[in-house]
Every structure is written in C-alpha cells, then in structure tokens.
Amino acid sequence: MSAAADTPMTRGEVGDWWATGVTRIAPGEIELRGYPVQDLIGRATFVDTVWLMLRGEFPDPARSRLLEAALMAAVDHGPQAPSIAAARMAATCGVGLNNAVATGVNLLGDVHGGAGQQCMELLADLRARHDEGAALDDAAGAIVAEHRGQGRYVPGFGHRFHPRDPRRDPLLDLVEKAVAEGVVEGRSLEAALALEAALARGRTRPVPMNIDAATAVIYAELGFAPELGRGLFVLSRSVGILAHAWEERQSGARIKGPLPRSVLAGYTGPASRTLP
C-alpha cells in the first residue's frame, strides 16, 4: 500500500535535503563550522560561539566585547512585557520550563521584538542615501518626515516608559570607543545620531534612542544582517524569560491568570439573552 515509488536513490540524495554548513556530525565527531567541538570547550567563550555559529568565523576580541555588551544589556525589562508575563503564566500551567521559554520567545514578534531589526533596516537605508550623495542630516530629516507623514513611529527611538532609556548612553559610549580605536567604522552610529537629532529638531522634548536602536547600532556596526538583530535579541531576552519563568515556578502558583481571582475582567458584550 506504500505510495512511495520503489526506484532506488542514494542516501546522499536524501541527506542533501537536510544538508547544512553549520555542524557536521559523524560517530564520535562533532564539528561546529569546521572546528572539532572538543577543541573549543574551555577555550571559546559562549559569545564567541554565538558569533561563530551565526557568521561562520570567530570574531576578534574587541568586536566580541561589543556583541557581549549588547546581548547583556537587553536581558530583561520586567514582568510587564507580554513575553515575560506569558512565560510566567505558562510556568504555572503544568508545562516544561522549555515550553514556558518558548511561549515567551514566540511573542517577540514584529511589534514586540522587531524594532531592533527595523531600526537596522532604517540605518542601512540612511547609509545608502548618504552613499548616493545626500547629506546625512537631510536624509535623516527626510526619513523622519516620511514616518511622521504616515503616522508611524521611527523604530528604536523613544520609549513609552522611560523618558531616556538608561541603556542608551553606556552602549553608545562603547561604540564611540570602538570607533576611536578603529574596531568598527562608525557609520551606523552616525546614522543613528543623525536620526536622533532629526527627531529632536523643532520639538521641545527629545526622542532619544532606546535599547532597540542602541543595540541595532552595535549589531549593524558588527555586520550582522537586520533579521539577525531579532535573532540576537531573542537570545538575549531568553535569559530574562527563563529567570522569570523560574521565579514563577518556584512560587508554586497554579494556573496564574493576568488578574488576581478576586478581580473580574470587565464585560462589554450583549446582555444576557436566550435562544429563540
């Protein structure tokens, strides 16, 4: 009754469907991007290995430190973030800790986890306009005007909670230092500062970079593709998601909803009615 034709094929043909350049295994052997894993254990740092796995080569120490700072800075922003809250609730529902973490990560979508990626795309756009001859400030002003005209936020700027995100300054200080030392080029930093200035022009209240733009600057300076901006944020925020899920697990709470049981959700639907 098999629907599969019985013409021969090679194992290689089938294996090619799942071929990868990331990791090679054979009995007794595991190589990550060509490096035998036993050569790396105790020698390669975790952050260097993140870079190796995503990019194919190890970074130099100065670049690795920048990546490390960005990953460290975004680990958590407390339980009012829906990703954290959902993971905490999951941890009380009788699922594995991995399922709780997955629940949180699943919420880091375009709106909740995508601002860094979108900001990286914006920085690339601004650098491209600059390359084509536009003055940086003019091009930044045009981008801000385009967003405002469409009623859209400029991703990575302003924060609904912090007047000035406390992670902005120390991250940008590290980038400035790296530029001064020739570690990175500094063009994404310049682009982000130009956008920040354009957002402030003619306004009484500044709209400073938040964590998304500050890490976007770092990831862009390090040459990561914008979509990996989201990916790196996922790795970073997974630490906070895990810490919160674990705290909730230890509390012993069961089926934790968003509100204490004594507070009922409001109701806005039709009044009680009967079937005809």
Add this chain to the structure above:
Amino acid sequence: MSAAADTPMTRGEVGDWWATGVTRIAPGEIELRGYPVQDLIGRATFVDTVWLMLRGEFPDPARSRLLEAALMAAVDHGPQAPSIAAARMAATCGVGLNNAVATGVNLLGDVHGGAGQQCMELLADLRARHDEGAALDDAAGAIVAEHRGQGRYVPGFGHRFHPRDPRRDPLLDLVEKAVAEGVVEGRSLEAALALEAALARGRTRPVPMNIDAATAVIYAELGFAPELGRGLFVLSRSVGILAHAWEERQSGARIKGPLPRSVLAGYTGPASRTLP
C-alpha cells in the same frame, strides 16, 4: 564532503520513516482514513471528521451528538484563563494569528488543560477496581481518601470560581439520556457520580463535577483514550482562544502587558546596589 554514505536505498525505505495510516495523498488524490476527500465534502460534518481522523471510523449519529456537545461546552471561560490571556497578549505583539493561537494552546498543560485527561484515568482506575470486585462506593471512597491523604485535588471536581459549574448538569443530562437509549454503557457516568458522592460524604459543602469531569465522562463513554481527552479539549478551547485573539487584534492594541501601563509590578528583590 557529504557525511551520508552513498549506498542505494529505495524511496519506500525513506518514505516509511514518515509512514502514516491517517491520510494518503497522490497527485490529484487525498484520502482521509481511506475516504476520498471529495466524497466527504458537504456530507461529513466537522465533528464526525474529528472522530474519523482520531479513531479511523465514523461514529453513529447519537455518539456524534455527545461528542459535539462536549466540544461545544468547553470553548471558552473568559480572559482570566492564562491560555486566553497569553493569546490576547500575543495578538498585540506583531505575530500571526496562528502564532497567537499556538501560544494559547501551548499553555493547556498538565495543570491548565490536563484535568480532563487525569479524570479519565481516574474513571478507568475506578472501573477497574469495580471489575475486580470492589463495591463502587467503597472504591470511590478509597480513591478520594488516597487523594486527600496526599493533599491532592481529585481532578475534575470542584471549581475555584463556580460553586457549581453551570456546564455540569446539561452535559450529564445528555449522558443519562444516551445511557437510557443504549447509546453508551454508562459505567463512566456511574463512576463519576460515585466519586462526587464520596467527595460529599461527611462534608457540608459538595464538590460537584466541573467541566473537566463532565466532558471526561462523555469522552470515556465514547471510548476515547485519556490522552485524547486533552487533545479534544485543545480543539474545543482553540475556538475561544481564536475568538479572543481576534477581538484583541481588532482593538489595535500594541504590546499589551498584563497590567495597564500606569500600574507597576511590585518588586521584592534586593535594594539598589553597586558593583564592587
């Protein structure tokens, strides 16, 4: 550089790794459990098809009606359930509606979605003790005592919110009618009633069956395996999860957390401190 040996194998060998008895496809053909899909469209109901897919054969109409009632009864219990709340939050994070539904379903774990399955296992245990000669009331009393002795809830009985779950009576009425008509045997109903009576003995407040036990009785009478009790609940509650995610999507909210922004989560950790 391929690690896959090039010894020939047949497509059948590889296809067998993914062999299934559920659905057969070939170009221009789709058969569900042997039935060409075009013969079923417009003729088989959705609930009959659920049964077919899970059990391999279609149910008779009377059994199908019982399954339909159980699936219908459990579609929703409002946004205070963590599964619903998490799906609503997901819907504001810039992920697809499918990701929001998956988020809710992911939370229907042992504690939040598993009581029906556990109750089905308990009913099977009680029926087995009865088969081995114990009086039903004695065996039910023993099971209740065992749970109380271990400080455990009897799954499917009592509700942290409803003194009496409004879904209990109409569901059990349907089962009683089906027993009277010879549609189902009634042994799982008897077992559940015996547990309910045992829980009430010597107490001033009854601990009546909730939706989990009422649907567990139906699924058990219909011959579903206990683990499918969880599976059927997932299908049922997916309706509520989708309805709530959709309502939230239409609201246009962005990054909805568990609390309004004006209310801060409390903090129980160490006071502000500095690195040495």
Add this chain to the structure above:
Amino acid sequence: MSAAADTPMTRGEVGDWWATGVTRIAPGEIELRGYPVQDLIGRATFVDTVWLMLRGEFPDPARSRLLEAALMAAVDHGPQAPSIAAARMAATCGVGLNNAVATGVNLLGDVHGGAGQQCMELLADLRARHDEGAALDDAAGAIVAEHRGQGRYVPGFGHRFHPRDPRRDPLLDLVEKAVAEGVVEGRSLEAALALEAALARGRTRPVPMNIDAATAVIYAELGFAPELGRGLFVLSRSVGILAHAWEERQSGARIKGPLPRSVLAGYTGPASRTLP
C-alpha cells in the same frame, strides 16, 4: 520596596484592561456572547458556536453548512506538510499533546497557512475594482499580470503537488448551489472564477483554484474578515495536526528526527580545521 503607587483605583479600572465582549463569567454563570452556556449545550452545534464566538451571532443553517464544509475539507494533507511533521516530531520529545498541537499551529504562517487569507484580500481587491467600474475579466487579468510582473504566485491558485486539487470542485459546487438558493451573493465566487480564467488565458496548462482559494471563496461569501481566513484554517488543520501527533504518540518513537538514524544529513560547510 514596592514600585506600585498606593493611590486607590477601582477593581473596575483594572478589570477594564481585560474587558471583553466574548464571554462573561460570574460565580455559577458563563455566558457566550450573551447566551448562558447551559442553554447552548446539546442545542448549538460546534460549527455554529465557532461562528457565534467569532461573529457575535448565530448563523442560519444554510450558511452554517457552507462553513462546516470548508472547515471539514481542509483538516489534513498528510505528514509532508511541515506543520504536521513538526507536530509529529514534537510528540516524540516528551512534551504534552497540547504542546505538539501548538508546534504545528505555530507553523501555519504567511507562507504555509496564509494563502487563504491573501486570496480573500485579493478577492476583495477584485470586487472593489469591479465596483469602481472595471469589467471583471479585465480587472482579473490586470491582477494576474501584476503578480506575474513581480514574479509572485497568485495566492490560492495552482498546487505544487496536485494538477487539480480534488477539493476544488465539491467546494465550489456547494457555493454555486448556495448562490442559486440565494444563501450567498456569489460575488466572491465570480471573482475567483475570473482569476482562474485569467490565469488560464494563453497558457496550455490551467492553474486551477486549490483548497486555499476554494475555502477563501466560502469564507468571503460568508462575510468573514480575511485574517479570520487564517484563523478558520487553523481550527480546521488542528484536527489533522492532532490526529498525526496522536498517531506518532502511539508509536512510542522517541526523539524522532526528519531522517532515519542511518541516513546522515549532508554537510556543506568548511573542512575540519583547528584553532590557531
């Protein structure tokens, strides 16, 4: 140390953050869109309840039958779909059946589960062009030309596996009958047929509607919003996902990967190398 201000607020204020028009609960009461749940059990079908929960009112029987047929038709397409395969693999990894279903649902994204939604948007676009005075065939031809010009598929037409999807004809027959009986208007059916004709013009091989377009026609004729096209597909395909996860669970397999253990994934990365 609490960061939450101690200014009083009402429970209503907090409850309003989670207010909903879908379901109202109070001790001993559950109302779905205003209907006490006990009035619906044994009277409302599952499919009618899906409609009620998503739309706020019950459908008439003829419309409900159309919805039922569409939900039934799309329950499964076998384990080669990534959603099904991922759910089957999940079922062997020691997670709950709900986590396995969530894994499958999570994969029904824009590309794997979104064609119906995109087709509904296309039908709405075509109807709008028609309303603005364009001949239907001309407007359909223009849309096809636009897609071809951008190298894009027309969502809902053609199938990478079936020369003619066996679900197309019986679903469209039901719509035609419903149009003849005045149950639905038929404008989305006309639009879809016009697109099908436009795709065939000047080609030797037709590109007939697949399941996504056929169900998109039904959902559009019934007045569902395009995004709910995805939502309804999720409910429908959840049946197949559950059936496959359950079949895999019963097999007792552990940590099932995509390939039998004897077949190794190919490797395309760098040759073995050492740290400096």
Add this chain to the structure above:
Amino acid sequence: MSAAADTPMTRGEVGDWWATGVTRIAPGEIELRGYPVQDLIGRATFVDTVWLMLRGEFPDPARSRLLEAALMAAVDHGPQAPSIAAARMAATCGVGLNNAVATGVNLLGDVHGGAGQQCMELLADLRARHDEGAALDDAAGAIVAEHRGQGRYVPGFGHRFHPRDPRRDPLLDLVEKAVAEGVVEGRSLEAALALEAALARGRTRPVPMNIDAATAVIYAELGFAPELGRGLFVLSRSVGILAHAWEERQSGARIKGPLPRSVLAGYTGPASRTLP
C-alpha cells in the same frame, strides 16, 4: 455591564499579583537583581549575567568559566535533532525568526531536552544515599540495577549515535581541574563517575557519559537546581536553533517538509473506500 465590583483597591494590591525579585523598573531606571543596568553594561559578561538573573548574585570567575564551558559545549548537534529540524521547517513557513526559535525550544521536552535535568536528580539521589552511609559504588550499582530492572535508560549515559561523546572528556577535565583548585567540591563528579563505572561492570561495551551527564555534573557542582539544568540547556541550544533557522531562511526555501517532494510518505491505513 461591568462584572468587576467597584470596591476600591490599591495599585499596590494589583501590582503585587505581578511582583518579582528579578528586575525593578521605574521611569529612567532598570535594575537587575538590584544592580542598575547602566553599571553592568560593558562590565558584566553575558554568562555572568545569566548566573545573576537565575541565582541573584554574580559568580566568581572560576565558577563562571565552568558555566561558560557547559553552555558553549551544547550549542548544537546538527539538523537531525527534531528541535533543529522543526525550527528549520518553521523558518520556511512565513513566520518570524523568533517563532522559528520558539518552535525549536518547544521541542526540548522531557525526552529531548530533559536528560540533563533527570541526571542531576539522579546525582542528587546518589549523593543522598552516600550521605546516609552507603558506599558510593554500591549505591551507584543499586541505581543502575533499578533502572535496568524497569527497562529504563540511565539518563545522561550512552549515546545513540556516538560510541563516546566527544564533549565528555574536555568537560570532565575542566571539572577535575576545578576540583583540584578547590573551586567546586567534586561530589557530583564522583557520583557520575561511580554511575559510569557501575554501568560498565560486567559489560564488554562501556556506556560513557554523554553531553547531558557532563553538563549535569557541572551544573550540579555549581549548585543549580535540576530543573534549571533544562533551562540552561535551552539557552545553550537556542544558539544552534537560531543558526540553523537562519541558514534555512537564507536558502529561500518555502514550506520545507521533512522529505523532498519527489519522495512520498508511506501509507499504512485502510484501502480506498466509499461512504455507504
């Protein structure tokens, strides 16, 4: 129509429902376990921050290095693992990179991701038996006999693919060195070696520790709770999941199933049949 009573409550009461000891935020302030985030950026490593978030305090450098080695060692084992394969498939379905990572993490359940946690529980059990006076070898032999008697694997020992897991030796070398330097006590290492010896006694083929036991030894020596063994593995393997999802994303594949389209899944169900 609000179901929420209008008795006043304080914001603190509601905030307490979400109270946490992990992170405190206030406008312009973010503190992780009491440390202002701006003091940590550029100074705390990512791995130290993982420790801080999970344990509440920073580790000393020697302990941090052990944690780093364990996290680094388990980042990937190739696309034949269901977690990796599912994430790769997800990446072709039109969902966000975060959803693809969540899909992979969701599969790291009791069977696929839980062996480390179970091994940590076993090591704790063996240490406890030793504390109660049993000779370590006797107690290890008893545990092995218990598992064999129940037909169960001893979690963390043996590998279905590697005769000897290449990650075992370098990880245990690091632990031995740390014991020699007084960094950790060495009791979990002794326990694991006793189990390995007990598994080998009277057998011709050894059953050496795999990555799960080797990392379990480290996490146990560092004082992590067993369930965090799973949590730390999730953080580690997320790197491989992300790298593979990203590789697949770059391939441009759409709706990648487990088999090439030319190979059909086998079918084991009933022959074609018709409705009566």
